Amino acid sequence: MARIVVCAPATPISREVARRVGELAAAEFPEHRLTFHPQCFAEQGHFAGSDDVRLAALLECANDPAVDAVWFAKGGYGSNRIAAEAVARMGLAARGKQFLGYSDSGYLLAALYRDRIGVPIHAPMPGDIRREGGGAAVRRVLAWLNGNAAGLERSLDERPTAAFNLTTLAMLLGTELVPDLSGHVVLVEEVAEHLYAVDRLFFHVTQQLRGIAGLRLGRLGDVPENDRPFGYDAEEIARHWCDRAGVPFLGAADIGHDSDNAIVPFGLVRTPALS
Numbered sequence: 001m002a003r004i005v006v007c008a009p010a011t012p013i014s015r016e017v018a019r020r021v022g023e024l025a026a027a028e029f030p031e032h033r034l035t036f037h038p039q040c041f042a043e044q045g046h047f048a049g050s051d052d053v054r055l056a057a058l059l060e061c062a063n064d065p066a067v068d069a070v071w072f073a074k075g076g077y078g079s080n081r082i083a084a085e086a087v088a089r090m091g092l093a094a095r096g097k098q099f100l101g102y103s104d105s106g107y108l109l110a111a112l113y114r115d116r117i118g119v120p121i122h123a124p125m126p127g128d129i130r131r132e133g134g135g136a137a138v139r140r141v142l143a144w145l146n147g148n149a150a151g152l153e154r155s156l157d158e159r160p161t162a163a164f165n166l167t168t169l170a171m172l173l174g175t176e177l178v179p180d181l182s183g184h185v186v187l188v189e190e191v192a193e194h195l196y197a198v199d200r201l202f203f204h205v206t207q208q209l210r211g212i213a214g215l216r217l218g219r220l221g222d223v224p225e226n227d228r229p230f231g232y233d234a235e236e237i238a239r240h241w242c243d244r245a246g247v248p249f250l251g252a253a254d255i256g257h258d259s260d261n262a263i264v265p266f267g268l269v270r271t272p273a274l275s
Contacts, residue, residue, distance in 0.1 A: 002032045002145045004069045006126055007057045008040040008048035009086075010104045011076030013127050015041055021126045021138055029142045036126075037061060040073045047078045055082040058108075062086070062094040062118075069145055070118075072101030072108070074127030075165075080107040083177055087111045094118055100141060101125050102261065103191075106168040107177055113162065113266045114179035122163035122187075122255065122264040123151075133259035144263050153187065153254055153262040156269050159213050163187035163255055163264035170201045173208040182211045185250065187264055189218030191257035195230035198223075199237045206245035214248035219256030 006018070018036045025034045039057035042049035049057070061070045072079075086108065099112055100123040109120035123144065124137035131137065140151035153163070162181055164172070166188040172178045186209060190198055198220060209215065217238045232240070235252075242249040254262040 002068050003066055004032055004034045004071055004145060005037060005061045005064070005067045006035070006040055006071045006073050007037045007054075007061045008042075008073040009054050009058050009082060009108060010048065010072075010078035011046065011074050012043050012048035013040050013073045017073075017127060017129055020129050024129075024135060024138055025142055028139065029146060032142060032145065034142075036073075046076070048073070051078075051081050054078065055086055058082065058086050059089055062097065062099075063091050065093040067093075067097065069098040069100060071141065072099070072105040072125055074125055075101070075103030075105060077104055079104050080171070080177065083107045083111040087115045087117055090117055098145070102163070102255075103165045103257065104168060106164045107172060109266060110162075110164070110172050110179055111177040114177065120266040122266070124259075124261050124263075128259060128261070131259045137259040137261060140261075140263060149269075151263045152269065153264045155185075155216060155250070155253060156264070157185075158268075160184045160267045161187065161264055161269075162266050163189075163218075163253070165257075166190040166198065166201050166205065167193065170205050173205065181209065183213050185213050185216060187216045187218055187253040187255055189220070189253070189256040189261075191221040192224065193220070194224050194226050195232065195234070195237065196226065198234060199230070199232070199241075202237055202241035206241040206247050209247055210245055212247060214250040215242055216250045216253035218253040219258065221257045
């Protein structure tokens with residue numbers, strides 16, 4: 001049985017989301033014990049409670065020896081505000097856990113990986129149940145925590161890997177949260193950004209990632225229309241800046257802000273063993 005707890009380091013989810021995910025888990029994965037921390041439903045402005053409230057909930061979940069996996073409820077913005085203090089205050093119990101999320105949660109995944117705390121994993125979140133086909137995304141994570149690796153990103157090989165939202169990665173680089181990504185295959189995805197903004201992000205990111213094993217491009221979802229065509233598609237943008245920086249471009253990755261978002265453990269692939 002996997003003991004999974006959901007907390008919200010950034011923005012809140014609704015009780016309806018929790019109900020739907022809980023019902024799916026109970027019906028199809030009864031071997032798991034899934035709980036939602038009450039903080040998931042807190043609201044203070046944009047956030048799922050104040051920084052102190054979100055930090056306290058995350059530490060309670062991470063430092064609970066009865067919990068096997070901490071599942072981040074939703075993205076949005078806010079995890080970076082608590083990430084450094086959170087990892088500094090995580091104890092021995094946190095080191096045996098899996099931490100799962102993506103998008104804004106990338107700040108926490110990066111900090112955890114930097115400090116070698118647990119197993120950070122880019123993976124769908126409970127909030128994805130609202131997407132078209134979102135049930136499949138939730139099932140992918142619950143199956144992974146049951147030892148089923150079918151949801152893994154197919155390009156993973158013997159090289160260590162990390163996966164990020166492109167904007168999140170750009171904001172991470174140069175900060176106290178970023179891990180050493182030398183020799184890693186780095187996967188990136190983006191959502192709701194103009195192509196000129198994606199180009200600008202790649203200009204910055206690729207110059208900071210010299211020394212990685214290569215870069216893979218996930219999906220760019222919901223790209224807004226600009227007042228004039230940019231003239232290059234996403235792959236052309238990625239190839240251009242990778243070539244300029246001497247970063248190997250390795251092709252596509254099956255990650256993105258959608259229900260097909262694949263699972264990518266940070267570092268080398270480890271099959272879960274939470275039974």
